[in-house]
Amino acid sequence: MEPIKVGLLGFGTVGCGTYTxxxxxxxxxxxxxxxxxxxxxxxxxxxxxxxxxxxTADGADGAAASTVAVTDDFNxxxxxxxxxxxxxxxGGTGIARELVLRAIANRKHVVTANKxxxxxxxxxxxxxxHKNGVMxxxxxxxxxxxxxxKALREGLTANRIEYIAGIINGTTNYxxxxxxxxxLDFATALKAAQALGYAEADPTFDIEGVDAAHKATIMSAIAFGVPVQFDKAYVEGISKLAAIDIRYAEELGYRIKLLGITRRTEKGIELRTHPTLIPAKRLLANVEGAMNAVVVHGDAVGTTLYYGKGAGAEPTASAVVADLVDVTRLHTADPEHRVPHLAFQRDRLSDTPILPIDEVTSGYYLRLRVADVTGVLADxxxxxxxxxxxxxxxxQKESEQVDDHGKGxxxxxxxxxxxxxxNVNAAIADIEALRTVVSKVTKLRMESLN
Amino acid sequence: MEPIKVGLLGFGTVGCGTYTxxxxxxxxxxxxxxxxxxxxxxxxxxxxxxxxxxxTADGADGAAASTVAVTDDFNxxxxxxxxxxxxxxxGGTGIARELVLRAIANRKHVVTANKxxxxxxxxxxxxxxHKNGVMxxxxxxxxxxxxxxKALREGLTANRIEYIAGIINGTTNYxxxxxxxxxLDFATALKAAQALGYAEADPTFDIEGVDAAHKATIMSAIAFGVPVQFDKAYVEGISKLAAIDIRYAEELGYRIKLLGITRRTEKGIELRTHPTLIPAKRLLANVEGAMNAVVVHGDAVGTTLYYGKGAGAEPTASAVVADLVDVTRLHTADPEHRVPHLAFQRDRLSDTPILPIDEVTSGYYLRLRVADVTGVLADxxxxxxxxxxxxxxxxQKESEQVDDHGKGxxxxxxxxxxxxxxNVNAAIADIEALRTVVSKVTKLRMESLN
Incomplete structure (x- = not known):
């Protein structure tokens, strides 16, 4: 049988990894x-x-090197x-969008890593x-x-999915x-990550949570049968995270991870990315370095977890090539019934709203500095x-500083x-108004992931 | 569109869970x-x-109870x-085999949980x-x-899979x-597991490793493109495992898990199920209770891990129903090219041999008891x-017993x-022949799972 022919747009890390x-x-x-x-x-x-x-990719046996045609004419x-x-x-949403739409209009199947x-x-x-009958x-x-x-869209189709929580950005996890x-404090750790190639020169998309939020948005759509709605996602990165909160969380039995979270509630769907305390004994809490892991909780299956490398030339290529094989295997199936792009049939998507962050339900970690006087904790x-x-x-951490009047x-x-x-925000406003409270309240979210 | 119609053979735990x-x-x-x-x-x-x-499954709204026809005529x-x-x-390999073959001959797709x-x-x-064009x-x-x-057969198709190691029997992991x-010692822990329903009245298939070996056999075929060959699998359970080895392993930084392992080597394919030491810091070592987890290492993706419930009515039903949806979505695809049953095209299976256990490569944990005299360790x-x-x-654990002559x-x-x-077996024979060695050597295998 004829080979299936692939046209590659771009030949950076992932493109070259795919070729290799x-x-x-x-x-x-x-x-x-x-x-x-x-x-x-x-x-x-x-x-x-x-x-x-x-x-270079052809390597030692360069004699039999590829004759693949290279052009600068994307069209x-x-x-x-x-x-x-x-x-x-x-990558990106400019020329990539135009070329993908043009490929689809030409009735070509598309494989992309572009979250x-x-x-x-x-x-x-x-x-x-859908209009062009392609995947x-x-x-x-x-x-x-x-x-x-694949796990969400096919492996867990029996389930009413309750929530997903994932470490889906290797840079921030590192x-x-x-x-x-x-x-280390954040700035020092970032510099070390940049020196080792785990963070880019401009790390904004990673450290501010945008990359993770893109991925959470896609998983949310697939899990709950709603359209992708990145504009409704709450996005908070790790650049303001203080080293002391990592230590205090540890003392309380928690680790802090940047999680992409999406959850079904009676009021709507939560879709949020932020630093999160999770119990240290959870497997997810023990995912270290640049590794990724996603927890999915379904009503029938219970809690499942998926772990591996979330970035890099060959791990990403592994997924790209799996998609190429999937298209090769399945493009002959009836387009109306083969696996839908967003897991649910396109005419059966739901308009369940994405909740604003104010309406989200979570546990909270609050840190504040108080004058060491009687009654402050009671207030x-x-x-x-x-x-x-x-x-x-x-x-309660014992006084470190003692002022001139002997008060700490x-x-x-x-x-x-x-x-x-x-409710937490209202309480924080009241707490910050207390005369005995001498700092702003630091607020982090906590998920028990039961 | 007409519903897709399913005939259920058996209505025990999994059948009832599937219905629910x-x-x-x-x-x-x-x-x-x-x-x-x-x-x-x-x-x-x-x-x-x-x-x-x-x-009972129809529950409170029994008024609208199912009208599903129930018969004792399987044919x-x-x-x-x-x-x-x-x-x-x-379940089992008797009537189940006959009915599955008959269903296939009748050109019906088959979904089964029968490892x-x-x-x-x-x-x-x-x-x-294949002959009847069904899934x-x-x-x-x-x-x-x-x-x-699904992960092995579709998600990781890009990879040359190097090894799989899984906790794939919840009873033994519990x-x-x-x-x-x-x-606890083994017998006491088994009784506790039986009392809680984690182990069956006759637990042989679980504790002797047969169930895990069935599953490892299936994964091995899918990973390496070889036929299922349970008769070649090495099977060793946990019933002879001593509590002291769990403690010593712990002291050395390891946990003991019953693993189903299959690995590609230059000489052939390893396919073995046995108690295994793994470093305590691995995620797999921290999979506790009745949970399951499988590590898959591919050349492109590196190490991945999949975790969740490996048994029970609804977790198993989750997989059965996912298969029903898969068949619904994909039975229209070209039978020659849709996902092959064993991941590889049926005419492209390999005859790579399954290695006998003597030829397997592993690390080893050896425990022996020696007379506390000079030179024994040197020997x-x-x-x-x-x-x-x-x-x-x-x-080396200090002497506990001292004999009449003051020697421990x-x-x-x-x-x-x-x-x-x-090689290890040969060394063990020589060690056991030493006069200063007063016990048989206890041998367990160790995998670093790098």
Whole structure:
């Protein structure tokens, strides 16, 4: 049978990784897919650079080096009638969006690792794919090599999914692991991560939670049968996280992880990315370094967890190539019934609202500094009780500083039971108004992940 | 569109769980599958009992109770022209095999949770399915609700899989967790597990490793593209495991788990189930109680892990229903190219041999009792060195007993670097021949799972 022909748009880390994996495991993949999968054309801005990368990838047996055609004309690849699948490896939401839509209009299947594109323009892209009867596969967009899209969309179809909580950004998990292990502050840990290549020169998308929120948005849509709605996602990164909160959390039996969380509630769907305390004994709390892991809780299956590398050339290529094989195996299935892009049939998506962060339910970690005088704790606990918030754990750290009058200051750390965020915010405003409270209240969210 | 009609064979724990999950999540599942999935007929030995279980499952709204037809004529369901999918929930390799083959001959798709059937008769069943152009789906056969078959067969298709190591029997993991946590011996922990329903009245299949070996056999075939060959699997359970080895392993930084392991080597494929030391810091070592988890290492993706409940009515039903949805979504795809039963195209399976246990490569934990005299350790290490075995860790426990002549005995515990099993066996024979060695050598295997 004829090879299935792939046109690659972009030849950076993931594009080159895809080429390398397909080449190295060609025989094994053919035994699985029943057809050769061939990268027939590559479009890049700088063909000379790509040719040099190709030669390097071909390695020692360069004599038999690939004859894959390289061009700087992206449209030529997307319009090429001999191409069956376009693999978009450019990234971003500009030219990538145009080329993906053009490929779809040309009735080509699309494989992409572009989470930003799908989180923001998913609805438009999936609609176009439906009209043209093609598949858009995106396993590589979430958690790299971990087949989490497949688990959610196919493996757990029996379940009413209750929540997903994932470490889905390796850069921030690496930084948080270093902050905890070595007692570093954020800025120092970031610099170390940059020096080792775990963080980019401009790390904003990673450290501010945007990348994780893109991925959480995609998982939320698939889990609950709603459209992708990145504009409704709450996004908070780790750049303001203080080393002292990592230590205090540890004393209380928790680890702090940047989690992408999406949860079904009676009021609507929660979709939020932020630093989160989780009990140290959970498997998820023990996912260290640049590794990713996603917890999915379904009503029938209970808690499941998926762990692996979330980034890097070959782990991401593992997901891209799996999508290429999937398209090869399944493009002949009835388009109305084969696996829907967002797990649910497109005409059966729900308009359940995404809740604003004020309406979210969570446990809370509160740290504040108080004057070391009688009655201050009573005032704080009274405010919390009046707001209907009960306390799960409390830590009072002995005075470190003593002022001229012999009076000290103390850190108080509280962990609350689950409550609605707006209640906690109201309580915090009241607490900060107390004369004995000498700092702003630091607030972090806590999930028990039972 | 017409509902897809399912005939259920058997209505025990898993059958009833499947009915319950399908009923409770009917709307959600229909939104995903695009069609209703309806259990149209049930065949059981005792229809009265099944009807009573159905009424219980229908619960409070019993008024709207199911009108599903129940019969004790299994063939009538398998031969019913209105049935699209037969779900075999009987278990065992007798009548289940006959009914599955008959359903296939009738061109019905089959969903089964029956690992024994597939591990022993898989080749015959998949061949029949191929001839009749039907799908045989078996996600529930391995690790219950964890979608590990899907991960191996589809999610990781890009990879040359190097090894799989899984906690794939909840009963034994529960017993091992209790032995470690509470310092129990095997017999006491087994009784406790039976009292709580974690172990059956006749626990042989679980505790002797047969159940785990069935599952490892299926994963091995899918990972490496070889036929299922349960007769070649090495099977060793936990019934002879001594509490003291769990404690010594702990002191050396290891946990003991019953693992199903399959690994690709230059000489052939390892396929073995046995108690195994693994470093305590690995996620897999921290999978406690009746939970399951599978580590898969691929050349592109690196190490991945899948965790969840491996048994129970609803976790298993989660996998059965996922298979029903899969068949609903994909039965229209070209049978020659849709996902092959064993991940690889049937005419591209490999005849790579399964290695006998003597040829397996592993680290080893050796415990022996020696007379507390000068030179005994030198003798032992000389024997190991002569056999080319190097020592990774050594623990010598001070004398506990002192004999009439004032001489004591000591436990020596060694962990070796990786070596071939027959070399270790030869060394053990020489060590046991030493006059200063007063016990048999206890041998356990160790995997670092790097």
């Amino acid at each position: 994996v397909l080449r190295r495991n060609q025989e094994e993949i053919k035994r699985r897919a029943g057809r050769d999968i061939e990268i027939a054309r590559i479009a890049v801005r700088n063909p000379a650079k790509a040719k040099s990368a190709l030669a 030529a690849v997307v319009d090429d009638p001999s191409i069956d699948i376009v693999a978009e490896m450019i 930003a594109l799908l989180a923001v323009h998913g609805t438009e892209i999936f609609e176009a794919a 858009v596969a995106f396993e590589a967009a979430v958690a790299g090599g971990i087949p989490i899209i 930084i948080l692991s270093e902050m905890r292990d070595r007692g 704080i606990t009274r405010i919390l009780a009046n707001t209907g918030i009960s306390i799960d754990a409390l830590l 200051e103390t850190d108080i750390i509280l962990i609350t039971h689950e409550t609605v965020e707006k | 999950v399908l009923r409770r999540n009917q709307e959600e599942i229909k939104r995903r599958a695009g069609r209703d999935i309806e259990i149209a007929r049930i065949a059981v030995r005792n229809p009265a009992k099944a009807k009573s279980a159905l009424a 009538a369901v398998v031969d019913d022209p209105s049935i699209d999918i037969v779900a075999e929930m009987i 024994a059937l597939l591990a022993v008769h898989g080749t015959e069943i998949f061949e029949a399915a 045989v789906a078996f996600e529930a056969a391995v690790a219950g609700g964890i979608p590990i078959i 017993i091992l967790s209790e032995m470690r946590d509470r310092g 032992i290490t000389r024997i190991l060195a002569n056999t080319g075995i190097s020592i990774d860790a050594l623990l 005995e000591t436990d020596i515990i060694l962990i070796t670097h990786e070596t071939v099993e027959k």
